[in-house]
Amino acid sequence: MKHATEVDSIENMAMARLVVKSMPLIIASSSLGTARSGQLLKFLDRFTLGLSHKFNAIKGKGGVVSSRCQESNIIHTGRVFALYRDRVRLPNGIETSLDIIRHPGAAAIVPITDQGNVLLIRQYRYAVKDTIWEIPAGTVEPGESPLVCAQRELGEEIGVAAAKWHKLGEIMPLPAYSDEVIHLYCAKDHTPVQQHLDPDEILEIHEFSFNETLEMIKTGVIRDAKTISGLMMAQSAQAAP
Numbered sequence: 001m002k003h004a005t006e007v008d009s010i011e012n013m014a015m016a017r018l019v020v021k022s023m024p025l026i027i028a029s030s031s032l033g034t035a036r037s038g039q040l041l042k043f044l045d046r047f048t049l050g051l052s053h054k055f056n057a058i059k060g061k062g063g064v065v066s067s068r069c070q071e072s073n074i075i076h077t078g079r080v081f082a083l084y085r086d087r088v089r090l091p092n093g094i095e096t097s098l099d100i101i102r103h104p105g106a107a108a109i110v111p112i113t114d115q116g117n118v119l120l121i122r123q124y125r126y127a128v129k130d131t132i133w134e135i136p137a138g139t140v141e142p143g144e145s146p147l148v149c150a151q152r153e154l155g156e157e158i159g160v161a162a163a164k165w166h167k168l169g170e171i172m173p174l175p176a177y178s179d180e181v182i183h184l185y186c187a188k189d190h191t192p193v194q195q196h197l198d199p200d201e202i203l204e205i206h207e208f209s210f211n212e213t214l215e216m217i218k219t220g221v222i223r224d225a226k227t228i229s230g231l232m233m234a235q236s237a238q239a240a241p
Contacts, residue, residue, distance in 0.1 A: 042197035067091055075099070080139050081180075101182035108137035108226045110168070110186040110234040111158055118213055118231065119158055120222075123203040133222045135230050137182070146183035154187055158205060159195030162187035168233035173225050184230045186237065210235055 005109040071087040081103045089095050124131045138153035140146055147165065155161055168184040197203070208216070213231050216222040222231070 001022050047157060070095070078221060080104075081178075099177060101174070101178035101180070103139075103178055104142070105140045105146065105181045105183065106137055106226075107140060107146045107153060107183045107185065107231055108135050109150050109154050110135050110184070110230045111160065111162065111190065112186055112192065112234065112238075113187050113207065114188075116238075117207050117209050118234070119160075120206050120208060120213065120227070121157060121203045122206060123201070132224055133216065133227065134224045135227045137226060140183075147185070150183065150185045150187070155193045156196040157201070157203065158197075159191040159193060161193045162188035163191070165235065168237060171229050172227065183230075184226070184233055186230075186234045210238070 001182055019177055044068055068089045069086050070089060073085050074082055075085050076083040081101050084100045084102055086098050087095065119136075120133050121136055122131055136153050136157040138149060138156070140149045143184065144152075147167075150165070151161070164187070166186050166188075168186055171182050171184065172180065173182060174180055210231075213222065214235065217228055217231065222228060
């Protein structure tokens with residue numbers, strides 16, 4: 001989060017850059033001599049370059065100027081996440097209210113068998129009133145690392161433990177209104193363990209080849225975003241030398 005003075009500096013520099021850009025036209029139309037006009041233009045070129053470096057240096061991650069939260073209120077606290085209403089000042093200076101879901105994060109796993117197949121679960125999801133295909137996943141608990149969460153969820157949902165783990169990457173499924181990050185792993189070398197489903201988990205376990213899962217994605221049978229991301233990443237990792 002940027003401090004107020006830094007946000008103000010960004011706005012001041014943006015205005016300065018706009019003014020400097022118009023200076024060559026002013027100089028060209030002035031009565032200054034050619035030599036003096038050339039010296040002044042060279043100075044402006046150096047000044048503009050330095051201004052651009054300073055402007056870029058205080059940008060946020062990914063090259064986007066950060067916003068500033070002026071007020072934050074909890075609207076609702078649920079079992080997994082909390083809903084906040086933040087009053088923010090955006091990088092362009094506009095002030096607005098945004099409803100944001102603060103989420104502890106999650107881990108999702110692509111379980112790969114010794115035969116190179118994938119284990120998927122078919123699970124009922126009340127929010128979409130449908131039974132969908134997914135890779136096993138769960139919410140990171142307090143004090144738990146994403147990897148430990150993935151290992152726990154694999155045992156609870158699939159009923160296996162894995163000796164080999166590889167992190168595939170991270171995704172942000174809902175960046176427009178949530179800070180949730182899902183950590184994606186693939187898990188190999190399985191041994192059976194006791195399955196422990198939550199009371200609200202209604203699921204079946206099925207085994208598919210990678211080609212079958214990719215066809216399920218193409219035909220819309222698999223629509224879950226983390227599952228699509230995980231399967232595509234895992235296939236890419238499998239194909240890598």
